[in-house]
Structures are given as structure tokens and as C-alpha cells.
Amino acid sequence: MDATDRRIVQCLLRDGRASFRRIAEVAEVSEQTVARRYRALVADGAVRVRALPRHALLGDRTWFVRVRCRPDATDTLADALAAREDTAYVSVTSGGSEIVCQTHTGLRDQGGSVLQRLPRTARVLGFDACAVMHMYLGSGAEWLAFDDPLTDDRAALLHASDQRQHATTGEDGDRGGAVVQGVRNAGAPREQDGPLMAELARDGRAGVVELARACGWSKSRVSARLEELLAAGTLRVAVDLAYPRFGFHAPAYLWLTVAPGRLDATGEALSAHPETTFAAAVTGSANLLVTVTCRTMDDLYSYVTTKVGALGAVHQVDVVPVLHRLKQAGTRLRDGRLIPA
16 A cells, blocks of 8 residues: 555545545545545455444444353354344454454344343353443544554645535524534434435445435435434444555554543543544443554554553553454455455
8 A cells, every 4th residue: 555545545534425526635646546546445455435323323232242262163153243234343352262342232132132142152151241331432533543644734624625614604603503403303313214324334435326326316315314314423434444454463452441530531532542443431340442453563562551551540451452353343354355245
């Protein structure tokens, strides 16, 4: 991957639906170059953009599960977990004797959730599950650990058109609050959204014309509904990366025990680190879960000792390296590449 590829990916991580025109302005190349490079990255299994529903809005609860199993059964069980629709970030850890995955439970499970099925699985020796209480998604909470990060000035170009649009509407604080509440109400999930959301789950960058054709809707209807869903946060744009394709070979889970009164500040601080891919307050004795992706084990060591070690509220850290990952947010991996849907 060269510098242009890395700039394109950094733009996508900040805004997965940013137009090729805006990305080209940031990357200082032509729009045609951005389109060609993006398609090559997707074909190579390096990048995939999807728009997925926020599970909290569907009444679901998010869990992280650590499954202990016989080493000879790990790969088969991990593959079965990765094949499920209700799992994400399925990884083999701890030298091959443990699986870590994210899953969701809700009223629609009817006895078939991962948490309900694991105790009945003979290959499972035991498991621990922690519920996500709060995810840290503030400004800057994206994985951006490249050696040549975008400057603030270049990154600001991605949202310049949005800022100009807000400036011309003349919205004040009170009116803005009413608008936000109205958007949330309009953006609530509806049964008829199914075809649109299914197509966006397949390709989060699909355009209005493509979506209208797939859904059998008018372009104006697609455009208006898509804007409502994104503005309300009903849909989140997830950018899956095959990190090894970019030279990052040391992902890990960090289970931290943090003083309760300083949990929020510590979570916010960790989420802002470029190496962090996820940070959340969770239930259990380790009350903060952070996932990081570094280039090498030396870089992981440096991260833990300097950045995590500098946080005085952290009492204990359990570092669990990922041996290999079978699934990202919603995309399977094989031989270090994302598998097309």
C-alpha cells in the first residue's frame, strides 16, 4: 500500500460515505484515481464499507465473550461463531485455546443467542461474558495508527462542505435541539426500511441511484430516508480493514481494571489513541475493555507501558494478543483478507 492508498483509507475511516470528490481533494489526487484505488482496495480484500444498524436502537444488548475450549476444537468453533449473523470481531487468542467475540442479545433471540447456546456446546470448557455498558465514541475515536497521518488541515477538508451548509442554515441552539429531536423521531427504524438497510449492509457506499434500483424506490425517497437514518444515528457506517494488508500484525484485547470514579475519563482518553479500535465500559471485575492494533509486539509493548501505563486510574491490565481474526465488524477474513459478501 502506498501513501495514496493510506490517505484514501484514512478518509474512509473518518467518513465512510465521503464522496470520491471530497476524498480526492484531501488526498491531492484526481477523483478518477480515488475511485480506481478504492475499487482495487476492495477487490484486494483490504477494505470494506458497510452501513449497519445500531443495535441499541433495536433493543439489543452488546456483549463480549471469552470462550475457553479444547485447542483441537478451537478453529472449528471459531469458524462456527464467525458464520453467525449476530457475531462480530471473532478472534482466536491465548495461543489457540480461547476465542473472543462480540455478540448481541435481544427480545428476538428466542433461545438461539450465542450466550444461550454456548453452555450446551460440548467443545466449550467454560466462558465469561461481559455486557457493554457504555461505548466511547467521541471525537477522534477512530483507529488511525498510520505513520503518515493526515494533518488536521487536510482532514478538515472532508467536512468543509458540511460546515458551510450548517453555517448557511442559521440554526441557533434552541432550533438545533428541535431539529435533532425531529431527526431522531423521523430516523426511527421502520419495517419498510428492510430492503434499503439490507443493501447498505452489503455496500455502505452504495449511491442513491443504485439503492433506488435495488429497493424499487424513487431516488428522492431513497435520498430522504438515507439522510434521516444517518442523521438520527440509526445506521452507523463501519469500515472494515484487513490490518495485515497495511502492515499491522499485533492486535490485542486489553482488559483493564480502573477506579470507578475515573472510569469515564480513562475510557475517553484511551479511545482517543490512534492505536485504539474500540473502547467500552463493561461489566465484570475488569471494567474497561480496549482493543488495539499495533504494527509489532514491540509496538504493543510500548503502547501498554507508555500510554496505558501513564494513566494513574488503571490498577491492572490483562493483555490478550490475537493469534488470528476470523471476522471483523461483519466481514469474514481468510488469509488476512476480507471475504466479499
